[in-house]
Amino acid sequence: MDARQLDGLYARLWRAYGPQNWWPTTDVDNPRFEILIGAVLTQHTAWTQVEKAIATLRAAGPMTPDALLAYGQQLPELIREAGPHNIKAKRLQTLCRWFVDNGGFEVLDARATGDLRAALKSCRGIGPETADAILVYAFDRPQFIADAYAFRIFERLGLWSAPRHYESLRECVEQAAGPRDSQHFNELHALLVAHAKRCCRKRVPACLECCLYDRCAFAASQHAPRPGRAT
DNA sequence: ACCCAGGGTCATA
DNA sequence: TATGACCATGGG
Numbered sequence: 001m002d003a004r005q006l007d008g009l010y011a012r013l014w015r016a017y018g019p020q021n022w023w024p025t026t027d028v029d030n031p032r033f034e035i036l037i038g039a040v041l042t043q044h045t046a047w048t049q050v051e052k053a054i055a056t057l058r059a060a061g062p063m064t065p066d067a068l069l070a071y072g073q074q075l076p077e078l079i080r081e082a083g084p085h086n087i088k089a090k091r092l093q094t095l096c097r098w099f100v101d102n103g104g105f106e107v108l109d110a111r112a113t114g115d116l117r118a119a120l121k122s123c124r125g126i127g128p129e130t131a132d133a134i135l136v137y138a139f140d141r142p143q144f145i146a147d148a149y150a151f152r153i154f155e156r157l158g159l160w161s162a163p164r165h166y167e168s169l170r171e172c173v174e175q176a177a178g179p180r181d182s183q184h185f186n187e188l189h190a191l192l193v194a195h196a197k198r199c200c201r202k203r204v205p206a207c208l209e210c211c212l213y214d215r216c217a218f219a220a221s222q223h224a225p226r227p228g229r230a231t
Numbered sequence: 232a233c234c235c236a237g238g239g240t241c242a243t244a
Numbered sequence: 245t246a247t248g249a250c251c252a253t254g255g256g
Contacts (some may be wrong), residue, residue: 016243017239038237039237040238042236042237042238043236043237043239044235044236044237044238044239044251044252045236045237045238045252045253045254046235046236046237046253046254046255047236047237048255049236049253049254049255050255051238052254080252081252081253081254082252082254083236083251083252083253083254084238084250084251084252084253085251085253086251086252087239087251087252088251089238091239101235123240124239124240125239125240126239127236127239127240128239129237129238130239133237146235147238148236148237148238149237156236188239190237192237193237196237196244196247197237226248227233
């Protein structure tokens with residue numbers, strides 16, 4: 001994967017889907033903290049479910065780390081609709097404890113990206129992808145989020161064939177992208193998710209409605225035609 | 232009745 | 245290091 005291929009993909013995604021305005025938040029007072037919560041809640045869980053859990057949390061009280069910690073053992077019930085809620089309640093409270101103990105945004109904003117990333121990952125339940133999502137959307141750091149959608153799309157475009165190792169794809173894309181603004185990675189990830197949801201579903205292995213085919217919004221793409229298909 | 236979702240951890244071998 | 249089980253609710 002080189003810069004031309006990556007830029008070409010980005011341009012086609014942008015043309016097809018336009019600005020995604022991520023990360024979606026509902027809290028006008030402290031949207032940044034809500035991103036941390038949403039990043040944990042959305043682990044292996046549909047975003048529609050996360051919205052419900054966040055709405056329940058907001059109805060219960062302020063979305064602050066202290067409030068979430070104070071819920072104690074009743075936090076799981078408040079986020080019940082977000083998939084594995086018992087585990088996620090613990091992860092949220094671990095993250096809240098870390099956030100408070102490390103001085104909140106005021107202090108965290110001053111830390112170098114690599115250091116901040118390592119600190120986030122030291123929390124149980126915060127893996128590489130969740131850490132990068134938080135870095136991009138809550139801390140405006142330029143990181144590529146190498147999620148399952150990214151692997152699926154890059155594989156189907158012939159831009160990735162190695163094993164699905166998170167750091168490998170992240171480094172490869174960041175290398176190809178070159179020096180970029182956080183907004184670029186913000187939009188790139190959101191566009192990949194938008195495209196995956198629209199026409200790269202998991203159960204369509206041949207990618208019949210994906211960008212390799214004329215019927216898709218990506219039809220004008222410049223990548224090589226599919227083998228066995230008329231040019 | 233399945234498969235899947237904006238993952239991560241832990242126990243095995 | 246590399247799989248598999250597990251979490252657990254709701255939509256397609």
